[in-house]
Amino acid sequence: MGKTSYNRSAFHQVFAMALVLTAAGCTTKGDGSGTAGSGLPSTSGEQKVKESELTAYCPNITLREGTAFFNTYEKGGEKDNARIIYQAAITDVTRACQYAPGTTTMDVAAAGKIVPGPQFKAGTITMPIRVVVQQGDAVLYSKLHKHQVSVSNPSSATQFVFNDRAISFPTPAQKDIQVFVGYDEGPYNTK
Structure with a gap:
């Protein structure tokens, strides 16, 4: 530990x-x-960085309840702890904003770790990570990423960093934007 x-x-x-x-x-x-x-x-x-950029609004990131952790099981072994292949967790999030006339562009990053389970096998794993930007009930941006990480050590956690640099939306008149990052287990036929 x-x-x-x-x-x-x-x-x-x-x-x-x-x-x-x-x-x-x-x-x-x-x-x-x-x-x-x-x-x-x-x-x-x-x-030069302008004072308006230093004091500009850059929305915070929130992890919704139940989306910070992700377990992968052997086929047919869902909810059986003895059949977990790996457990993944998002442990930290951060963001940076850039501004153009009328547009805010965000770079969202999430850091986490992958812990091997009893059925762990070395290789590349794919984690479904979704980024959503909302203003009230309106979804301004939603993208499901299939983030791949190579894992090899069955006795220790593997750390990872995920980035989505392509988030862009109209600069809001009020500070009412919500940004969510987390694991999304499906369905995957969404945007």
């Missing part, structure tokens, strides 16, 4: 650092010196 906690902690630190470095690379000093906010030389084409 100690090793898993260390790996999870290290994963979160690396993930957080990547987000911080990405954000730092997008800012410049207001003195026109052309150096990035981190003190590194800027690249050509880098744009």
Whole structure:
């Protein structure tokens, strides 16, 4: 357990650092010196972040009850713990927003782990992860992803990161957008 906690902690630190470095690379000093906010030389084409972008609305992400966990069983062994192939869990979510006139584009990320079950077999597994953006009762975006992860060790958890970078919707006049991420066990003939 100690090793898993260390790996999870290290994963979160690396993930957080990547987000911080990405954000730092997008800012410049207001003195026109052309150096990035981190003190590194800027690249050509880098744009300054406007105050309106820093204070802009970027909707939070919610995991609906029952969608943070996903179990896969041997055929015919549903709900039998002795026949679980693997258990997957989404443990963290984050997002970033970009703005264009009248449009908000989101990058949604979810991090999690896959734990081998009694019937585990090494290979590539496919997890059904759905991202939904709603404004009131209106669905602005819904996509089911079949996220694949390679798993090989039957005695420890495998960590994964999922991203959906293609979320775009009209910038709302009010802060009334809801974003949901979670496992969706079907039906799969939906959008």
